[in-house]
Amino acid sequence: MRFAERVVIVTGGGGSGLGRTLVRRFAAEGAAVVVADRDEAAACRAAAEVEEQGGRALAVRTDVRSDEDVRSMAEATRFAYGRIDVLVNNAFTSHPASILDTRVEDWNRDLDVVLTGAFRCSQQVLPTMIDQRRGVIVSVSSVNAHTHVGAAGYSAAKAGVEALTRNLAVEFAPFGIRANALVPGTFRTDVWKDREKIDPDLLDRLATWYPLGQVGMPDDIASAALFLASDEASFITGSLLPVDGGLLAGNPQFARDVHPENHR
Ligand SMILES: NC(=O)c1ccc[n+]([C@@H]2O[C@H](COP(=O)([O-])OP(=O)(O)OC[C@H]3O[C@@H](n4cnc5c(N)ncnc54)[C@H](O)[C@@H]3O)[C@@H](O)[C@H]2O)c1
Structure with missing residues (x-):
């Protein structure tokens, strides 16, 4: 129970992929979880699932593009649970x-x-974390921040999230606040469903790019997120943790092409 008595906010927590998995996993380890998603019905479903399992959760319809929504979400969290x-x-x-x-x-x-959503949410939770003299911000980046995968705006935004993470980490370290980012590669979620309609073997083919020979599952990313959010990571801040099956470490085909002498 690494998160007993802890209060955790997950933006996009209504999502059927990582968001929902994070909500479920934090709740299973004792946290009261605030599910902040612009899709209110999805947020309510995720919170209801936690409560059915005997946990504590609160759905708050939140569009992270809205200053007002994000402010209200932080206030609702403090009102319901007294801390963040x-x-x-x-x-x-x-x-x-x-x-x-x-x-x-x-x-x-x-x-x-x-990017600005992560900034808005961080800015609204920081005063509470400063008062508490403790708090953790975990931001989900992407391998797109490091290598060309298309989606230039998304990639630039994720690179910005990593810069924001370093700024949060250093500026707020004196208050006992840590900030880290996860750098996931491909993992199996509904975001791939439309592309799988065009190419049913898509994720199996993507798996061949990964040194570990498979794409990830939401639980793989959630495990890393819970670690970074927990006291086990108390000396880790400002870091970027790839959870990418080795994708950013390199490509074995490239190494084979560099060394033909080994593959005659
Ligand atoms: N799925 C992948 O292969 C993959 C790969 C690398 C990184 N990621 C990252 O992992 C994270 C989770 O991805 P996922 O595919 O599991 O998605 P997810 O299932 O967690 O769903 C994302 C949620 O974000 C919500 N959302 C969208 N716009 C919003 C807004 N303006 N305000 C509030 N909520 C909003 C959606 O309603 C949805 O519920 C994302 O940050 C994504 O960039 C995913």
Whole structure:
């Protein structure tokens, strides 16, 4: 029970992929979880699932693009539970078109949700964390922040989240607040469903790019998030933790092409 008596906010917590898994896993370890999602019905379903399992959860309809929504969400959390121990910045949108076909409004939307949303949520929880002299912010970045996978606006936003993470970590370390980012590779969630309709073998083919030979599951990312949010990571701040099956470490085909002498 690493999160007994702790209060955790998960943005995008109504999502059927990582968001929901984070909500379930934090609750299973004793946390009261605030499910902050712009999809109110999904947030309510995620909170209801926790309560059915005997846990504590609160659904708060929150669009992370709205200053007012984010302020109200932080207030609702303090009102319900009296403290804020962990914020997970998970909400995202992604416009996957070519740069040439990306309108400024598409670019701005991804920046607003992913980067400015993480900034807004962090800014609203920090005063409580400062008063408590403890708190953890875990932001979900992506391998897109490090290598070309398309979706330029989303990628730039995730790179910004990593810069925000380092700024949060150093500025608020004197108050006992830590900030880290996860850098996931592909993992199996409903976001792939539309592309799987075009290419049913998509995730199996993507798996071949991963040194570990598979794409991840939401629980793989959630395990890393819970670790970074827990006291086990009490000396870890400002870090980026790849949870990517080795994708960013390199590509074995590249190494084979560099060393033909080993593959005659
Ligand atoms: N799925 C992948 O393969 C993959 C790969 C790398 C990184 N990631 C990252 O992992 C995280 C979770 O991805 P997932 O695919 O599991 O999604 P998810 O199932 O967690 O769903 C995301 C949620 O964000 C919510 N959301 C969207 N815009 C919002 C807004 N403006 N305000 C509040 N909520 C909003 C959606 O309603 C949805 O419920 C994201 O940050 C994503 O960028 C995912």
